[in-house]
Amino acid sequence: MHTNAASSELFDNLRLELRRGCLVVAVLAQLYTEHYGYALRKALGDQGLAIDENTLYPLLRRLESQGLLVSQWREEEKRNKRFYRLSPLGEEVLPDLLEEWRQMTAALERILGGRGIASAAECGGPRKEEK
Amino acid sequence: MPTTNTDLIDRYLHAVKFWLPKAQQADIVAEIGEDLQSLVEEREAALGHTLDEDDVAVILKKRGSPLKVASSYLPQQRLINPAMLPVYRLVLKIVLCWVFVPLFAFVFLGPVLAFAHPGEMLLRCLVEYWRAAFMTVGMVTTVFALLDRYQVKFKHADDWNPRKLPRVPGTQDTMTRWNHLAGFIFGFAAAAFWVSLMWQRSEFAFSGGTRLILGPLWKQIYWPVLGLTLTGAFFDLLSSLSPRWTRVRSRVRIGIDVCGLVIVAALLKAGNFVEISGGNFSAADLANKVAWINGMIDWTVIAAGVITIFDAAGAARFLLRGKRAKPAAIPSAM
Numbered sequence: 001m002h003t004n005a006a007s008s009e010l011f012d013n014l015r016l017e018l019r020r021g022c023l024v025v026a027v028l029a030q031l032y033t034e035h036y037g038y039a040l041r042k043a044l045g046d047q048g049l050a051i052d053e054n055t056l057y058p059l060l061r062r063l064e065s066q067g068l069l070v071s072q073w074r075e076e077e078k079r080n081k082r083f084y085r086l087s088p089l090g091e092e093v094l095p096d097l098l099e100e101w102r103q104m105t106a107a108l109e110r111i112l113g114g115r116g117i118a119s120a121a122e123c124g125g126p127r128k129e130e131k
Numbered sequence: 132m133p134t135t136n137t138d139l140i141d142r143y144l145h146a147v148k149f150w151l152p153k154a155q156q157a158d159i160v161a162e163i164g165e166d167l168q169s170l171v172e173e174r175e176a177a178l179g180h181t182l183d184e185d186d187v188a189v190i191l192k193k194r195g196s197p198l199k200v201a202s203s204y205l206p207q208q209r210l211i212n213p214a215m216l217p218v219y220r221l222v223l224k225i226v227l228c229w230v231f232v233p234l235f236a237f238v239f240l241g242p243v244l245a246f247a248h249p250g251e252m253l254l255r256c257l258v259e260y261w262r263a264a265f266m267t268v269g270m271v272t273t274v275f276a277l278l279d280r281y282q283v284k285f286k287h288a289d290d291w292n293p294r295k296l297p298r299v300p301g302t303q304d305t306m307t308r309w310n311h312l313a314g315f316i317f318g319f320a321a322a323a324f325w326v327s328l329m330w331q332r333s334e335f336a337f338s339g340g341t342r343l344i345l346g347p348l349w350k351q352i353y354w355p356v357l358g359l360t361l362t363g364a365f366f367d368l369l370s371s372l373s374p375r376w377t378r379v380r381s382r383v384r385i386g387i388d389v390c391g392l393v394i395v396a397a398l399l400k401a402g403n404f405v406e407i408s409g410g411n412f413s414a415a416d417l418a419n420k421v422a423w424i425n426g427m428i429d430w431t432v433i434a435a436g437v438i439t440i441f442d443a444a445g446a447a448r449f450l451l452r453g454k455r456a457k458p459a460a461i462p463s464a465m
Binding site for chain 2: 036037038041053054055057058061073079080081082
């Protein structure tokens with residue numbers, strides 16, 4: 001039998017796994033236009049995808065090292081800021097990623113629809129434990 | 132921004148910098164610093180006043196410890212490739228087994244042969260085992276870490292054939308494995324007992340001056356018995372590691388049993404196992420005691436012979452029936 005703490009930890013781990021891939025897509029998509037780190041985090045948060053600083057900055061560096069992003073230090077409002085944007089390689093990869101994302105979402109929707117689960121609320125909320 | 136706030140952020144950045152690789156320190160710290168400054172400015176703009184030290188401390192606390200922040204920038208390192216972990220465990224088990232068993236013979240039996248004090252023997256055993264375990268685990272881990280570091284790929288990982296996979300072990304195999312493991316432990320204990328009891332022994336002295344004098348045959352059979360017991364123990368160990376090695380095992384088992392029966396036959400033929408000297412016994416009493424002890428040893432040897440015959444018969448029956456375990460039925464793929 002799962003305790004509440006164990007169930008909560010399990011949910012957090014699953015959520016983390018679920019978010020990991022989504023964040024990459026979201027960051028790449030957001031960086032079609034140039035942003036510096038703080039502004040990017042704000043922009044993602046404003047659109048409902050809050051992201052921790054300790055996740056975002058290392059992710060940006062990783063995507064840059066993979067050649068998907070380019071960055072540049074530039075002075076703005078009297079402070080040096082690092083601006084990121086999609087690289088040509090990132091522009092090439094992102095549409096494929098988005099297509100993959102859409103296919104996965106569509107498949108998931110079909111699976112959920114096929115089982116009569118239209119939304120989390122209908123199955124009692126995502127955190128509710130089955131008895 | 133007040134000096135105290137800047138000071139707090141500077142100290143925080145300095146602490147983060149300490150954990151970062153030199154080549155990236157300046158770049159990463161500048162970016163974190165810029166992010167923190169932006170956050171502070173935004174808060175100040177929202178509140179309409181400058182943040183005090185406590186407010187900045189809350190922000191930094193929320194950001195996480197310097198070590199945690201720095202570690203998020205570091206590559207996720209591993210010592211051993213997770214895909215290689217099962218192989219690593221298997222190699223470690225085999226190597227530890229091959230190190231510990233001979234070590235047991237040298238470290239444990241060695242002092243017994245030299246009549247060392249049991250406490251000293253146990254201490255030496257523990258020290259040597261710990262040292263051997265530490266070195267073995269360290270060496271095997273280092274080899275696997277190097278394999279991972281230099282991206283050595285194993286051909287077998289990709290080039291494999293489903294038809295060559297080992298069959299599914301049945302419960303019979305599991306039982307056999309435990310039987311052999313018990314046989315190994317018993318065999319080693321018997322060898323240790325034999326060595327401690329009989330090494331360079333020609334008599335047993337008892338209180339009252341009574342001495343039990345061993346017949347000459349015991350010296351002749353000392354090494355054969357020890358060798359046979361240790362061979363049986365090692366064989367049981369190997370069999371416990373590979374319980375499906377049945378036909379070869381049966382043949383070797385029969386060989387060991389036949390050698391055992393030869394020793395039993397030699398003992399029974401010799402007959403006169405012990406003599407008694409000393410003590411205040413009458414001649415008739417002494418003769419009775421000697422006869423009783425020799426009779427008991429006689430029966431013990433006969434019992435050992437019968438057990439050996441049964442053991443050999445079991446192995447022979449297995450061979451004659453040609454009972455090689457058939458591959459377990461594998462359900463067809465859906």
